Amino acid sequence: MIPQRAPILELRGITKAFGGVEALRGVDFALFAGEIHGLVGENGAGKSTLMKIIAGVHAEFSGRSILDGKDTRFRSTRDAHAAGIAMVHQELSVAPDLSVAENVFLGTQPTNRFGLVQWRRMAREAGEQLAKFGIDVDPMSRLGDLPIGMQQLIEIARVLFSGARIVILDEPTSALSPPEVERLFATLRRLRDEGCAIVFISHFIEDILRVSDTVTVFRNGRKVAETEAAATSKAALIEAMIGKGSEALGETYTDDIMLPPPTDRPAVLKADELTLARSLQDVSFEARGGEVLGIYGFMGCGQLELARILFGKIKPDRGTLIVGGEPKSFASTAAARRAGVAFVPESRRAMLFHQEPVYKNISISVLGRISALLLKPARERSIAARQVEQLQIRPAAVELELGMLSGGNQQKVALAKWLSYPPRLLVLCEPTRGMDVGAKNDVVNIVRDLRAKGLAVIVLSTEPETVLSLADRIIVLKRGAVVREFAHEMVSKDRLLQAA
C-alpha cells in the first residue's frame, strides 16, 4: 500500500534529452520510505534514465528533485552516495581480481589507527553480511573465480548493506537462478521493513508483482500509470506498457508446448565430448540446418564457455568440433567466421562499437566479402540500410552513432552484422535479455526466418522463456554436463526448471 506520508524523495517535471532525443518528458515520481517501488516499461521508455538522475549519474536535466523536503541537485554519484542513495546497475561492476571481502567493502575498508587495512575484521564482517543474505562463500576467495550469478548477488549485497536509505536495482534478477531470486527478495523485504526505500526495475513482470508495493509504468519517456501492486495484474501492466491489448503477447510458457519432430537434415555442427576445466564435462550435441537448438541452464552452467568454444575464442581441453563434416580446431574467431560460424555474445558491450556509426557496426563482419583492399562506403551503407529496414532498427539512420540507440535496437544491430551474408551456424547468447516484449517478438521472428532459410541456430540462455520461444529442440546443461534433451515431446517452463 502507499503510505500517506511525505515522500523521502520526490521528482517533479523531470525532462531529459540525449542529443535531441527526449528520454524523459515531464515525469513526476515520488518514493516513500518503507516501500518497494517497481518500475516497468519497454526498452527506451525512460526508467533507467530516471533512476540514473536519482543516483547522480546524469547531472544535467530540467525539473525539480526534492530529497527530505529540500530541493537537491546531485552533481555526481558521490553526492548521491553521501545522501544515502545507491544504485546497482544492469551491468556488473565489480573488481574481479579482488577478494570477495574487498569487493563488499570497496572504498570503505576498516582500518586501524595507523590507516592500515584490518584484513581479519574485514573478512569476518564481510562473511557475516553475506551470510545474512544466504551467501556462503570464503570472503577471501577471488571474486572473479565465482559464478557470474554469485558475483551479481555479492554486488547487490554490497549496495544493500552500504547503509543506503534509497536503493535502486536495475534488472537485478536477469542473471540469477530461482533460489537466488528468492534470497534477493527476502532481503529486499527485510530492508523495506527496516525503512529503506527500494526501486526495482525489471522486465520480469511476475517478479515486479511479487515483490513490489507500488508499480509505476513508463512509456515513451512518460509515466503512464502508478498503481498498487496488489490491485493490478500482469496483463494490465503489459497493456499500460505497450499501450494496446496484449493477450497475444502474454505468453507465459507455463503450459506444455509440443516440440516439432526432429529434422532429417544433416548436422551443420557436431560437438563431441567437449571438455574444459571447471566449466564443461563431455558435452556432445548436434546442430542441424533448419533447426533451432536451445541450450538452457542456470547461470554458471558452462553455456558461456561452450558458446566461446564454438566461436574459436576458447580452446577446449578435450573433445572435437565437426563443422560441415570436417573436424575443426579454431585457432581464432576469424577462423570460426571463415568456417561459417557467427556469434552474438550475451553482452552488447562485447559486440558493438559505441562510438562508431551504425553502418560500420553492421558492415564490420562482411568487409572481407565486399572489399578486397579498398573500402566501399556506399556499399556498406546500402547493406546496413537494408538490414536496418528488415530488422526495423529505430531510428532508421545508418550514420547515427551506435551509442545513441536504445538497448533493444543495439541488440538488433548486433544481430544485423551477421545477416547480410548468412552464416551456416548462428550462435546466440541471451538474444532477448533485457528486451521489451515488442523487440523480443522481433528477434523471435528474425530467428524463425533464418531457420526457414536452412541455417542452424543455437540459442543459449538462462531464461526458460527465451529458449521455449525459440527452440525446436532443447538440451539442458547442469554444472557443465548435458543432463537432459527435449526433442519431439512436451516441454514447459516447469519441466525445464526441474531438469536444470
Next chain:
Amino acid sequence: MASSESATVPADRKRPRSVGRFLRSQMRNIAPFLTLICLTGFFAAASPSFATLDNFGNILTQVSVTGIIAVGLTFVILCAEIDLSIASIANVTGIAVAYFTLQDSYVNIANVPMPGWAAVMLALALCALLGVVNAFGLTVIGIPSFIMTLAMMQIAAGISALLVRGQIAYKVPDVITTLGSGSIGGIPCIVIVAALMLLGGHLVLTYTRFGRYVYMVGGNREAAEYSGLNVKLILGSAMVIAAVCSGIGGMLGVAHFGSAQQNEFDTYLLDSIAAVVVGGTSLFGGRGGIGNTIVGLFVLGVLNNGLDHVNIDSFLKILIRGLILLAALVINVYAQRLRERSVD
C-alpha cells in the same frame, strides 16, 4: 515499438544541441589546431625572424624524421597499444645501413661493405624483423606492448652498440644520402618523403579495410574479436608498420645528420609519441589519425623552432616543452570524457 521518440522532438530545439554536441565530440580535433594557431601567433609576434618562408622550410625539415617515425606510431596508438622501441629501432636501422656501406679508412668500424641496394634491403629487413619480434611478443606470447617494446628498446640499442662500438660512421648508400639530405627544386627530399609517407598512412587508415580494422580493434577489441576479426594479425601488423617506418626514419635521419652513432635518436621517442598524442589521437585507441599527427607535428615543430627564435634559456625550453605536452595530454583525456558524455 522501442523508440520512436526522436520523431516527436520539435525541430527548433534539436539544432543548437546538436551543434554543441558536434563541437564537444570534435574537441579532440579542434583543441590541437587552436594550440597550433596560438603558438604560431605568439612566436610570430615575439620574433620577426619566425614568420618567414625560410623558417617555415626549416620547421618542415626539422619535423621530417619525427614525422616519418610518427606515421607507424599512429597505427600502434590507434590500436590502443604503444611502441617505446621506435627510436631505438630507428637508430639501429640507421647504423645498420652505414655498417653495410664502405666507410672511409679513418673510420674504425669492422663494417661489411655491400652494394647500396643490398645495404638498404638488409637494413629494412632488420627493422622489419625487430617489428616482427615485437608483434610476436605482444600477440602470441601476450606481453603487454609497453613492456615488450621496452625490452626491444634495449635490444635494438644493444645491437647498435655492438655494430658501432662507440665509433661514428659517416657513409650511407647514395640513394639514402639523396633522400636524406638532397633536395628537389629547393624542397628537401626528406620533407617530400615525410609528406608521402604521411599521405600513404592516411590513405591506408582511411580507405582500406585494414585501416578500418585498426580503428575497430582500437575502439573495442573484444567486439572486434567477436566480429570475427583476426585481432592478433591486425595488432601485429601495426607493430611491424611502426618498426619499418622507424627504420626508414632512421636511415634518412642518419643521412640528414651526416653521421651514424649510438643514442643519436634518443629524443625521437618522446617527440614522436608527443606528436601523435598532442595531435589528438586517443591513447585509448580508435580515435584520431594521420591528420591529427600532422597537426601534432606542427605544434611540436613550431614550439621547438619558435623557442629558439625568442632566445629563451635553453634549460627552460625543456621545461616548457614538458608543460605543453602535459597540457595536450590533459586535453586528450578530457576530450575523450566529453565525447563519452555526449554519446551517453
